[in-house]
Amino acid sequence: MIVEIWILCSIVTAVVAALRGGHSLRWLLIGCVLGPIGIIVALLMPSLKSRDRGVAESREDDAEEVAGSLLENETRTVSAKHDDE
Template sequence: MIIELWILCAIVTAVIATVRGGHSLRWLLIGCILGPIGVLAAVLMPSLKSKEPEVAARRQSEVDEMTKPLRESDTKTISAKPNDQ
């Protein structure tokens, strides 16, 4: 009975987070670990979706900035290769 409740909490957490603009797999794992507390966390998290285009664009650019891969042309990268090749 407890295992079924925990699985249900994980699914509900993922669905709530997805509707609010969160990453579903991440929240599914949070729901698996925290159970009912994960559902509460998903309900209380701020929505990443907005009806105002400016706010939605700003939030999307923040998400894109966090998820973009490190580019080779980035000057902050550290390489073990010598530059005089």
């Protein structure tokens, strides 16, 4: 019974954090460690979603910049097949 409640708390923590703009996997792990306290912490954290259009666009640009740099460093897979075949 305790394990089910703890799992439910971790899922609720992840959902609440995702709705507030947080990283859901990170908050799932926090909820798994903290249990019911994780829900309270997720509710009390400041929302990362902004209603101010300028702030939202700035955060989106920052996220695109980080994602772009990660994609540039992506390793390529080498195939053993020849293009002739």
